Amino acid sequence: MLIELHNIFKTYKMGENEVHALNDVSISIERGEYVAVVGQSGSGKSTLMNILGCLDTPTSGSYVFNGMDVSNLSDSRLARIRNLEIGFIFQGFNLLFTLTALENVELPLIYQGVGGGERRRRAAKALELVGLGDRLRHRPSELSGGQQQRVAVARALVTDPPIILADEPTGNLDSKSGGELLEFIDELHAAGNTIVMITHDSNVAGRARRVIRIMDGQVISDEMSMGPSNDQGPRPLDPKEDTEPCPQHDDSDMWYI
Ligand SMILES: Nc1ncnc2c1ncn2[C@@H]1O[C@H](COP(=O)(O)OP(=O)(O)O)[C@@H](O)[C@H]1O
Numbered sequence: 001m002l003i004e005l006h007n008i009f010k011t012y013k014m015g016e017n018e019v020h021a022l023n024d025v026s027i028s029i030e031r032g033e034y035v036a037v038v039g040q041s042g043s044g045k046s047t048l049m050n051i052l053g054c055l056d057t058p059t060s061g062s063y064v065f066n067g068m069d070v071s072n073l074s075d076s077r078l079a080r081i082r083n084l085e086i087g088f089i090f091q092g093f094n095l096l097f098t099l100t101a102l103e104n105v106e107l108p109l110i111y112q113g114v115g116g117g118e119r120r121r122r123a124a125k126a127l128e129l130v131g132l133g134d135r136l137r138h139r140p141s142e143l144s145g146g147q148q149q150r151v152a153v154a155r156a157l158v159t160d161p162p163i164i165l166a167d168e169p170t171g172n173l174d175s176k177s178g179g180e181l182l183e184f185i186d187e188l189h190a191a192g193n194t195i196v197m198i199t200h201d202s203n204v205a206g207r208a209r210r211v212i213r214i215m216d217g218q219v220i221s222d223e224m225s226m227g228p229s230n231d232q233g234p235r236p237l238d239p240k241e242d243t244e245p246c247p248q249h250d251d252s253d254m255w256y257i
């Protein structure tokens, strides 16, 4: 099992009040699944994404990721796991606006200590994969919203992570760009990638094979759906072919991708 959440609670203290953003959530996700997490605004979706993505730790409960209990790891250990194991796609793209598309995609590799030539080669390949091979030197301001999100997808993919987490990835896109992005995510799933996509849109969720519904911080249903994508089974566990050994680097960096 790639992901096991056991009785996860997340409580935010707001002065006198406590907000129970997650209230006893237990979920398991296998390698190769395409899971949509749906729920209304404020239901706890982003809180769940932050915990799944090791951006935050639960107030209580245990999270076993890829066989390791990550519930209580230090920030620097969590940063390392994020960099190596998780590809993030956010609603707001989260690109650095002073960098080119190529440089944005190179960033997670810099944090893995991958050397310059190899880094640029892999970043260019990831951008080609998302159809932006002719936009390597463009900055985000010189790209459309759909293209910016594709740069973010390339950045999520460039490390070849075992899981891709997307939080409302189509939320800032027009319907055509959003549709293209969803098709691309279908292809990633068909190629064996594990995808967890958070959305409040049931049409978007309809593409996943499994839909987990949350309300007020609790799972209210967890069902297989008839999603259109072809499940070709889990991706093999072989070591990543294209990864260089990681030299020491400063783990205190707050880079989260
Ligand atoms: N950092 C925070 N501090 C206090 N309350 C928060 C924080 N983040 C989220 N919440 C609250 O937790 C609940 C769940 O929020 P969130 O996970 O962002 O929901 P969703 O992504 O489904 O809209 C909401 O009531 C929200 O106001």
Ligand SMILES: [Mg+2]
Pocket (backbone or CB within 6 Å): 045, 046, 047
């Ligand atoms: Mg949210």
